[in-house]
Amino acid sequence: MSFFPHGFAEAFLSRVASVVGGGEGVVPLHEPDLGEAERRSVLACLESTFVSTVGEHTPRFERLLADYVGCREAVGMVNGTAALHMCLLGAGVRPGDEVVLPSLSFVATANAVGYCGAVPHFADVEPQTLCLCPDRLRDHLRRHVDRRPDGAFNKETSRRVAALVPMHAFGHPAKLDDLRALCVEYGLALVEDAAQALGTRLDGRGVGAFGLCGALSFNGNKIITTGGGGAVLTDDPELAAWIRHTAATAKKPHPWKFSHDQPGFNYRLPNLNASLGIPQLRRIEELVAAKRRLAAAYAAAFADIAQCRFVAERPEARSNYWLCTVVLDPRGELGDRAEELRAEVLAAAHGRGLLLRPVWEPLHTLPMYRRCPKGDLGVTEFLAPRIVNLPSSSHLGRALPGDGTA
Numbered sequence: 001m002s003f004f005p006h007g008f009a010e011a012f013l014s015r016v017a018s019v020v021g022g023g024e025g026v027v028p029l030h031e032p033d034l035g036e037a038e039r040r041s042v043l044a045c046l047e048s049t050f051v052s053t054v055g056e057h058t059p060r061f062e063r064l065l066a067d068y069v070g071c072r073e074a075v076g077m078v079n080g081t082a083a084l085h086m087c088l089l090g091a092g093v094r095p096g097d098e099v100v101l102p103s104l105s106f107v108a109t110a111n112a113v114g115y116c117g118a119v120p121h122f123a124d125v126e127p128q129t130l131c132l133c134p135d136r137l138r139d140h141l142r143r144h145v146d147r148r149p150d151g152a153f154n155k156e157t158s159r160r161v162a163a164l165v166p167m168h169a170f171g172h173p174a175k176l177d178d179l180r181a182l183c184v185e186y187g188l189a190l191v192e193d194a195a196q197a198l199g200t201r202l203d204g205r206g207v208g209a210f211g212l213c214g215a216l217s218f219n220g221n222k223i224i225t226t227g228g229g230g231a232v233l234t235d236d237p238e239l240a241a242w243i244r245h246t247a248a249t250a251k252k253p254h255p256w257k258f259s260h261d262q263p264g265f266n267y268r269l270p271n272l273n274a275s276l277g278i279p280q281l282r283r284i285e286e287l288v289a290a291k292r293r294l295a296a297a298y299a300a301a302f303a304d305i306a307q308c309r310f311v312a313e314r315p316e317a318r319s320n321y322w323l324c325t326v327v328l329d330p331r332g333e334l335g336d337r338a339e340e341l342r343a344e345v346l347a348a349a350h351g352r353g354l355l356l357r358p359v360w361e362p363l364h365t366l367p368m369y370r371r372c373p374k375g376d377l378g379v380t381e382f383l384a385p386r387i388v389n390l391p392s393s394s395h396l397g398r399a400l401p402g403d404g405t406a
């Protein structure tokens, strides 16, 4: 096909290499950015011997995090999946409920719903943000969900629809104002999956607590890391207190007695992990700036290839550009052959040590979620074979010029 000339993969990779180099070893998709401050903080924690559930680093990290995002409370969790699980339980999601979420997400978003005994209900995304599409969702809810005084109910399954979980894909924020309005109309709890989006702002405000609560991840591949870790963000102090208690085995405070007042989880962020998080969080704006410079360089490098669309932030958003993203064949000229082209690009890239990655398989296609309720997922199905993530470590952007406007 003439539109995609022979050698497209090479042309694509030359653009990537023009930004990050190539040919001298491996360029991973994402590496943690750790320095002397991190080493000192972790060593100090080790020397204190408070490496686990007790210690001063976890509460300090939580305070810094809430202040940075601009919400009232942050509760440190052992990982982002546990944070999402606690958010959903705190939002009142019960066994047999349905929770609406994008099919285009990492599997943890749906798994956390399953941990509550609830059922994922998949909705479509929009091409621009790669996040839940408010217009398509409104249309879907009008047709398939009944708003009654006792809640919202799926007309086909009769199950209660309890919550909506937008996910901020690769750091680009979902359209939270429109989604929040839908939640109000249908009486749904708004729980953000902000695992990828620490440092992302919408209308000047950090994402994660636009609704009832939200979850962050500090896995080693995220913009800041605590090794493994996560947090719940919320403006509701009672909810934060309930999560703090329930995630710490629901143990009643007492100097020596072991007494628990409800079933709980062992989900709290250990002090040792928080000791790594504090210096990481102190550098977050530097890391975001480096990633934004990297994004600006990729955007410029791909500007002249009509067969690619670099995913850029919209004016009201400041993306953290956690993973820089290109959509191949954005107008669909290749039809079913887009996935073949992407496979060619990925194979050539890995052959050169450039560890590009395809987006996740849509959740509604995974064996355990195939029979879950869903809307029309046309945009998800169009995008899934076309999305490629580019090497996005912050150190790649540090030496680049510019103010980081992609």
Ligand SMILES: Cc1ncc(COP(=O)(O)O)c(C=O)c1O
Residues within 6 Å of the ligand: 079, 080, 081, 082, 084, 105, 106, 108, 109, 167, 193, 195, 196, 216, 217, 218, 219, 229, 230
């Ligand atoms: C969208 C999304 N949700 C949830 C998670 C889960 O976070 P964790 O790996 O810390 O459990 C991730 C992690 O990659 C994620 O990308």
